[in-house]
Amino acid sequence: xxxxxxxxxxxxxxxxxxxxxxxxxxxxxxxxxxxxxxxxxxxxxxxxxxxxxxxxxxxxxxxxxxxxxxxxxxxxxxxxxxxxxxxxxxxxxxxxxxxxxxxxxxxxxxxxxxxxxxxxxxxxxxxxxxxxxxxxxxxxxxxxxxxxxxxxxxxxxxxxxxxxxxxxxxxxxxxxxxxxxxxxxxxxxxxxxxxxxxxxxxxxxxxxxxxxxxxxxxxxxxxxxxxxxxxxxxxxxxxxxxxxxxxxxxxxxxxxxxxxxxxxxxxxxxxxxxxxxxxxxxxxxxxxxxxxxxxxxxxxxxxxxxxxxxxxxxxxxxxxxxxxxxxxxxxxxxxxxxxxxx
Amino acid sequence: xxxxxxxxxxxxxxxxxxxxxxxxxxxxxxxxxxxxxxxxxxxxxxxxxxxxxxxxxxxxxxxxxxxxxxxxxxxxxxxxxxxxxxxxxxxxxxxxxxxxxxxxxxxxxxxxxxxxxxxxxxxxxxxxxxxxxxxxxxxxxxxxxxxxxxxxxxxxxxxxxxxxxxxxxxxxxxxxxxxxxxxxxxxxxxxxxxxxxxxxxxxxxxxxxxxxxxxxxxxxxxxxxxxxxxxxxxxxxxxxxxxxxxxxxxxxxxxxxxxxxxxxxxxxxxxxxxxxxxxxxxxxxxxxxxxxxxxxxxxxxxxxxxxxxxxxxxxxxxxxxxxxxxxxxxxxxxxxxxxxxxxxxxxxxxxxxxxxxxxxxxxxxxxxxxxxxxxxxxxxxxxxxxxxxxxxxxxxxxxxxxxxxxxxxxxxxxxxxxxxxxxxxxxxxxxxxxxxxxxxxxxxxxxxxxxxxxxxxxxxxxxxxxxxxxxxxxxxxxxxxxxxxxxxxxxxxxxxxxxxxxxxxxxxxxxxxxxxxxxxxxxxxxxxxx
Numbered sequence: 001x002x003x004x005x006x007x008x009x010x011x012x013x014x015x016x017x018x019x020x021x022x023x024x025x026x027x028x029x030x031x032x033x034x035x036x037x038x039x040x041x042x043x044x045x046x047x048x049x050x051x052x053x054x055x056x057x058x059x060x061x062x063x064x065x066x067x068x069x070x071x072x073x074x075x076x077x078x079x080x081x082x083x084x085x086x087x088x089x090x091x092x093x094x095x096x097x098x099x100x101x102x103x104x105x106x107x108x109x110x111x112x113x114x115x116x117x118x119x120x121x122x123x124x125x126x127x128x129x130x131x132x133x134x135x136x137x138x139x140x141x142x143x144x145x146x147x148x149x150x151x152x153x154x155x156x157x158x159x160x161x162x163x164x165x166x167x168x169x170x171x172x173x174x175x176x177x178x179x180x181x182x183x184x185x186x187x188x189x190x191x192x193x194x195x196x197x198x199x200x201x202x203x204x205x206x207x208x209x210x211x212x213x214x215x216x217x218x219x220x221x222x223x224x225x226x227x228x229x230x231x232x233x234x235x236x237x238x239x240x241x242x243x244x245x246x247x248x249x250x251x252x253x254x255x256x257x258x259x260x261x262x263x264x265x266x267x268x269x270x271x272x273x274x275x276x277x278x279x280x281x282x283x284x285x286x287x288x289x290x291x292x293x294x295x296x297x298x299x300x301x302x303x304x305x306x307x308x309x310x311x312x313x314x315x316x317x318x319x320x321x322x323x324x325x326x327x328x329x330x331x332x333x334x335x336x337x338x339x340x341x342x
Numbered sequence: 343x344x345x346x347x348x349x350x351x352x353x354x355x356x357x358x359x360x361x362x363x364x365x366x367x368x369x370x371x372x373x374x375x376x377x378x379x380x381x382x383x384x385x386x387x388x389x390x391x392x393x394x395x396x397x398x399x400x401x402x403x404x405x406x407x408x409x410x411x412x413x414x415x416x417x418x419x420x421x422x423x424x425x426x427x428x429x430x431x432x433x434x435x436x437x438x439x440x441x442x443x444x445x446x447x448x449x450x451x452x453x454x455x456x457x458x459x460x461x462x463x464x465x466x467x468x469x470x471x472x473x474x475x476x477x478x479x480x481x482x483x484x485x486x487x488x489x490x491x492x493x494x495x496x497x498x499x500x501x502x503x504x505x506x507x508x509x510x511x512x513x514x515x516x517x518x519x520x521x522x523x524x525x526x527x528x529x530x531x532x533x534x535x536x537x538x539x540x541x542x543x544x545x546x547x548x549x550x551x552x553x554x555x556x557x558x559x560x561x562x563x564x565x566x567x568x569x570x571x572x573x574x575x576x577x578x579x580x581x582x583x584x585x586x587x588x589x590x591x592x593x594x595x596x597x598x599x600x601x602x603x604x605x606x607x608x609x610x611x612x613x614x615x616x617x618x619x620x621x622x623x624x625x626x627x628x629x630x631x632x633x634x635x636x637x638x639x640x641x642x643x644x645x646x647x648x649x650x651x652x653x654x655x656x657x658x659x660x661x662x663x664x665x666x667x668x669x670x671x672x673x674x675x676x677x678x679x680x681x682x683x684x685x686x687x688x689x690x691x692x693x694x695x696x697x698x699x700x701x702x703x704x705x706x707x708x709x710x711x712x713x714x715x716x717x718x719x720x721x722x723x724x725x726x727x728x729x730x731x732x733x734x735x736x737x738x739x740x741x742x743x744x745x746x747x748x749x750x751x752x753x754x755x756x757x758x759x760x761x762x763x764x765x766x767x768x769x770x771x772x773x774x775x776x777x778x779x780x781x782x783x784x785x786x787x788x789x790x791x792x793x794x795x796x797x798x799x800x801x802x803x804x805x806x807x808x809x810x811x812x813x814x815x816x817x818x819x820x821x822x823x824x825x826x827x828x829x830x831x832x833x834x835x836x837x838x839x840x841x842x843x844x845x846x847x848x849x850x851x852x853x854x855x856x857x858x859x860x861x862x863x864x865x866x867x868x869x870x871x872x
Contacts, residue, residue, distance in 0.1 A: 006762075007713070007715075007762060008712055008713050008762065008764075009713075234708045234709075235703040235704070235705055235708040235709035236708065236709050236710055236711040238664075238669060238701070238703060238709075239701060239703060239709055239775070239778065239779075240711075240722070241669055242667055242669060242696060242699075242700055242701040242779075243696065243700070243722060243723040243726060243727075243778075243782070244692070244693040244696035244697065244723070244726060244727065245722070245726060249726075253711075253714075253722070254711050254714075257711075257713040258711060258712065258713055
């Protein structure tokens with residue numbers, strides 16, 4: 001007997017760590033998530049710090065107007081403007097840029113290559129059809145996809161758990177009624193709904209999140225319901241009732257913690273399906289507005305410019321890699337929570 | 343000395359990874375002989391039986407298994423498949439899971455015949471009917487087309503026997519064949535096996551933990567302890583003069599009567615008046631019928647008294663217990679806790695009464711939430727009913743009660759509070775469940791088969807603990823069990839239930855000595871209490 005007792009969750013984590021593929025996939029995924037979340041520090045067309053004519057500037061936080069630097073326009077400084085580049089070449093002037101000195105939205109109007117431009121020393125992965133840096137587009141697009149997927153998974157899982165626990169714990173007439181509601185709701189053609197709403201409203205991430213959440217809980221609630229139906233008849237629930245605990249206390253302390261295995265196991269797979277959902281909607285033009293960088297929009301561009309392989313290929317690789325990582329993590333989680341394994 | 347044995351096992355060792363489950367076991371069975379292997383759970387008796395048919399996966403096996411002079415360990419998988427079912431049959435413990443629910447009984451028996459004897463479908467079906475008739479299933483022509491779920495537990499086990507005997511095997515291995523059955527059905531199945539064994543002249547290998555059954559039924563007995571065969575010999579010799587210390591301990595595990603005389607002035611604590619419980623059963627699309635689980639049961643329980651409720655599965659004894667705890671709503675009648683009615687109490691008063699009446703359930707593996715520490719499990723009720731306790735007082739109370747049930751540092755259990763249920767054995771878990779109930783200082787405990795899932799020796803310890811707690815705290819028990827030996831050891835009074843009715847009620851020893859009803863007589867006879 002070990003000196004320190006491991007809780008079931010700790011034991012599951014130990015089993016998860018034993019699956020090397022899943023373990024490293026998790027770390028790579030976390031790294032990708034962190035880099036893309038801090039995308040402004042990774043890829044930005046504004047320098048972090050610059051010194052112009054004895055003035056110390058932090059354009060990444062506060063971009064001065066061109067006029068302030070001696071230019072003609074009152075608009076924020078475009079640091080790729082030949083005027084600025086010349087300014088920076090003067091002695092005593094310098095600028096420190098981030099890793100990739102491009103942003104996802106800015107077009108480089110001063111480059112000689114016609115967009116879409118192939119990879120070069122300046123744009124490592126080339127530019128898209130509007131002359132925007134591909135690497136920057138990918139990083140920012142990934143950020144949108146992943147955070148959207150996280151939010152959608154969180155909302156869908158929460159609603160799914162609540163609905164599933166109500167159906168499973170109370171059973172009987174409540175279960176019967178809600179099951180019929182779920183069936184009817186699940187039969188609503190989701191895609192047509194989305195198309196109609198895309199036509200009525202200005203498409204936005206928030207609207208998409210609301211619309212997709214309305215259906216994303218359906219599948220999970222079935223699993224939670226089944227787990228609750230099984231667990232509520234177990235003897236420790238009976239013992240808890242005999243102790244005088246209220247329904248909410250029993251659900252929270254006894255049934256729910258023991259019913260979470262399918263929920264946790266499914267999270268990575270739900271994430272990947274959420275990413276794919278957003279990507280396909282964007283690809284169809286039903287998704288986020290054109291100004292938002294998105295992987296689906298890149299795929300659409302890639303389809304329109306098949307000769308510009310540097311658009312479609314990296315996007316495809318990034319999507320596949322993300323799906324693979326999530327699948328590996330999901331597999332490892334499933335193994336970790338499999339009680340038949342010691 | 344007889345001729346060469348039918349089955350001759352020599353130095354059989356089975357390992358799973360680093361753990362040795364069967365350790366150098368040797369024994370032999372002659373044709374027509376009945377050998378029992380007894381032992382407690384984890385002794386390796388089932389694995390020994392399964393290894394004979396080479397049905398153990400992921401294990402390394404060494405030693406030899408001689409069957410009719412040939413070593414089965416050298417057989418290929420194909421050769422084993424020919425042997426299984428035809429030469430060596432097997433019956434499993436749980437007849438519900440051992441039959442495939444998707445096929446009719448006749449189909450499954452016929453399949454064995456088609457496979458091993460090459461019978462055409464029609465002939466196989468006809469043989470299946472004869473076999474079912476032979477095992478005593480009523481109207482076999484009809485039942486041959488039944489699916490397993492349409493048969494009762496006893497009938498399913500009969501169908502399993504018919505299937506195992508289809509090819510007249512020379513050896514039949516029975517792995518706890520009657521453990522899942524009610525006592526009266528058990529007796530019938532054993533009689534059937536006995537009869538068929540004599541008729542076919544096959545050898546029987548019996549795997550069981552039931553010493554009673556061994557004594558009545560088998561010629562020789564082997565005792566296993568932690569993978570080792572510690573003793574083997576003629577049944578009578580082993581029972582009358584056990585050589586090994588473990589065998590003596592095993593034989594001594596018959597429950598002793600520990601009942602204390604009741605004070606004549608003891609007040610009535612719990613009273614059930616004409617309690618009725620029924621469930622709606624779907625009978626069609628829009629109609630439902632009422633299934634009466636408990637029909638008109640009345641009882642009273644005095645302070646410090648143990649009331650035993652016995653009955654076979656489906657008799658309504660557990661439902662009655664749950665109804666008394668107000669965990670099951672009544673369809674008629676009343677339940678009183680002291681002077682207060684509990685069955686229709688409001689939430690607040692009900693919670694107060696819950697404190698006075700606690701429950702210990704059968705399955706020590708299912709009755710503790712696997713994601714809570716022992717400290718949380720035992721302390722949960724305390725924080726609900728006595729939230730005014732400080733952290734230290736709370737912990738002191740939990741530790742005191744764990745000490746009382748024998749789980750403390752004194753007993754070599756360290757850091758119990760922070761440990762999780764999976765780190766404890768079945769008996770220890772049951773102690774935790776008892777601690778959870780007793781920490782609230784209840785007056786009444788409903789014990790629903792508290793020792794049925796435990797090995798005989800552990801069962802003894804738990805019963806002793808319950809008796810001790812009753813004496814020290816003046817607890818009243820409602821002791822629900824199918825095990826008459828346990829009831830006789832523990833109860834002041836007994837209530838016998840059958841199909842939701844109370845058949846007989848009376849003082850324990852008087853009833854066991856002179857049962858009034860035919861059903862009670864059957865039960866007591868089937869239990870073979872010495």
